[in-house]
Amino acid sequence: MPTTPLINGRSWAWADINVSLLGRTVYGITAIDYSDKQEITNNYGSGAMPISRGYGKYEAEAKITLEAKEVDRIAAAVPGGRLQDIPPFPITVAFVNGANLAVTHKLMNCQFKSNKRSSKAGDATIDVELDLVVSHIEWN
Numbered sequence: 001m002p003t004t005p006l007i008n009g010r011s012w013a014w015a016d017i018n019v020s021l022l023g024r025t026v027y028g029i030t031a032i033d034y035s036d037k038q039e040i041t042n043n044y045g046s047g048a049m050p051i052s053r054g055y056g057k058y059e060a061e062a063k064i065t066l067e068a069k070e071v072d073r074i075a076a077a078v079p080g081g082r083l084q085d086i087p088p089f090p091i092t093v094a095f096v097n098g099a100n101l102a103v104t105h106k107l108m109n110c111q112f113k114s115n116k117r118s119s120k121a122g123d124a125t126i127d128v129e130l131d132l133v134v135s136h137i138e139w140n
Contacts, residue, residue: 016097019064021110022077022089028070030127032093034062034107036137060134062107064091068117068126075115083112083130091132109135 019026039056066074075081088109095103113131 010097010100012095012097012100016095018094018096019091020094021064021091022074022086026066026070028067029064030067030125031065031129032062032091033064034060034093034105034134034137036060058136060107060137062091062110062132062134062137063129064132065127065129068128071115071128071130083115086112088135104140106138106140107132107134108138109133 017032019029019032036059038058041054041056042050043052043054045051071083074086075083078085088111091107091110093105093107111133113133115128115130117126117128119126
């Protein structure tokens, strides 16, 4: 039976993630989801095979899920309490666990697109999923 050696003995886990936004670490975060993509197409000339590639529009997207109490703290710092009125800000996602090299991703020029609450019987916490507008992601 083949065996796979352990490399550093440990993988990234949710407990290794540290997220900061609006100048502080967020402890009431339950999820973060982000990605980017770019249009890349083959360009054709003479013959049947592509002769070059063209690069088009870049898009980044993200959403973050926070406990309602975290969202309320953020909203309390905004006149009128409307999250969508907060000027663009970065979100830093740092992965650190001691067994691996530290990795930091920066979601740049974020703004909240929504502010919605949903809850049902039996919920121990109220999580709020917030869609974000992001200009770009720095994958450092």
